[in-house]
Amino acid sequence: MKQTILERKTVQTIAETLVIAFIGVVAWTAHSTGIALLLFPELAALSHDVITRPRGKWANQPWRLVLTPTVTAIIGLYLTRHLSYGALNIALIVALSLICIKLMKSTIAPAISAGVLPMVLGERSWLYPCAIFLGLALLAIVFLLWRQFGVGNDHPSRSEAEHSELVDALEAPAHDRFWIIGLMTFVLILGAAAQITGLRFLLFPPLIVMAYELFGHPEIPGWMKHPVLFPIVCLLTASIGLITHHALHANFIAVMTTVLCSVVILRLFDVHMPPALAVGLLPFVMTAPDYRFPLSVLLGTVALTLYFFGYKRLRQRYSTEFVPENFVKPQNA
Template sequence: MGGFSRLWSFVSKAGLFGDAATAAYIALVAAIAQATGLFYVLFPELGALSNDILRRPHGTWARAPVLLVVTPFLTAIVGTLVTRHMAYDLSSVLLTVGCAILIIRVLKSPIAPAISAGLLPLTLGLPDWRYPPSLLVGTGLLAVLAGIRHRAAPVPLTLVRARDRADDIVEEAPIDYSWAPFFLLFLLVAGLAASLTGQRFILFPPLVVIAFEMFAHAAVCPWAGRPLILPVACGLTAAGGVIAVSLLGAGPLAAACIAILGVIVLRLFDLHVPPALAVGLLPFVMPDPTYAYPVAVTFGTALLTLTFLAWRRLVAALGRS
């Protein structure tokens, strides 16, 4: 019995239970998507949300099950409405992202991945009104699992790890928006590049979430401290997603493999970027994923890195003056 307790303690501390549970959950949602024929039931950001919620049952996202369901649903409605009435260009991108951030601000929601839910239909050219309610399947199931996991997992009696405290802050809705002009500058540059080249995935939906949390919580955001490795990690998870779907098809096995591969990449780099798991799952909902996707992902993430470094240098210079 003592040996089992020690083993379980190791598994829990290493986050292995959460990683395995994430792969199982993603496979289940993929099976539902395959059975219903609605591929967008597997909303890619479910990878990020499930990994954090199942690993950290007392974290910020896990403590907001209602907003977990409501926020992506509302932003998806906005994204679908924009997609039905506007072509993909810089104005439609900015309108969609702006409305999604407004929804998050009004609701005081910590669910930043909902921004991706709004931008996804515009990026994919998906004007289907079945998309918003389809998100309720995955987020609703995850909300139930979050509640069960939250009640079953003991409340830590010791001090919470510094990384957990940082993750909680990063997931909270921002209070200060002084960073917004540079975030907007990034959206303008990346959106313009996507529009001019026709490579919409230069501004892939999870990248907006990565940028939002990176700028909003620069002091504690895990990937804000290592921005140069971010394009490599996202590029690898994107390539892994394309390879998995190409070899295994868009089914539960491919989805589980993508989730596991994403976790492995992030662990190899010791980089905690939950939205990177969504990057790997995007090929699952793309009509014809090709290797142009990881190239576009790497380029777009590099643009974010350059913009963020420029902003951080400007802030430091103003602080010294």
């Protein structure tokens, strides 16, 4: 029996409330213990996706959800302890994270962010991968309990089912022929700009996750159906995170307020963009965040948008050039 629209919206609201409460508990624990990186920003993205879509692709691999970001976090931290900040070193971490995702047969793209974050923040403590593991293990437990005993949406509407299929396609392994070239070139270019200007968050970690989704699946519109919304949504969540961080003294109330406002923004713009939630939490793991953070986010997202459309045009032109002029599509016999 299909759920009514009201019932489906109620389930969605309960799920998002659970996400906010979960992040609040993690933030309170991080504040109480002094281990700030227990609040791994991508926890917001991962928890929102798996709890609101309990039958989705990320949700169907709970152990990889825990292990993949933990392994990439160890890789990223090890390289950060031995290498200085720079575009080439960021690209190396991204490449190794992608290899790790491939070898583990995982689709947990935020693991890339877990690998890059230590380099961007200058984090050198081995508590970092431990914090990643603990936060994700708690998320896996909460999610499994929610899927088992919570209010499920086993009978989605046709539009919801189609939307979920689209999101699953974006979270599937990349399949575009030249995606790795497009992604790594983008990382090197924007990483070099971040290195030269000193604005490390020009290439903020969730941006690399979004770039991975775009270049791996360029034919899927997703949240790029209205590309102007991409920089606006990320700018808004980044600004809210910065404002609440300063106004509410970076406590768990500020974190919960940030996630709540970010969820509302995604609803208002009607987009499924989990990494935008992670953007809002970045100020809570940064040292003395200021106006340069949302400015960097805006410039980075605009750069990705322009680069992506340039990449798509070049890709289409390249494909067209290799089609013979006298090619005739065969008809069915």
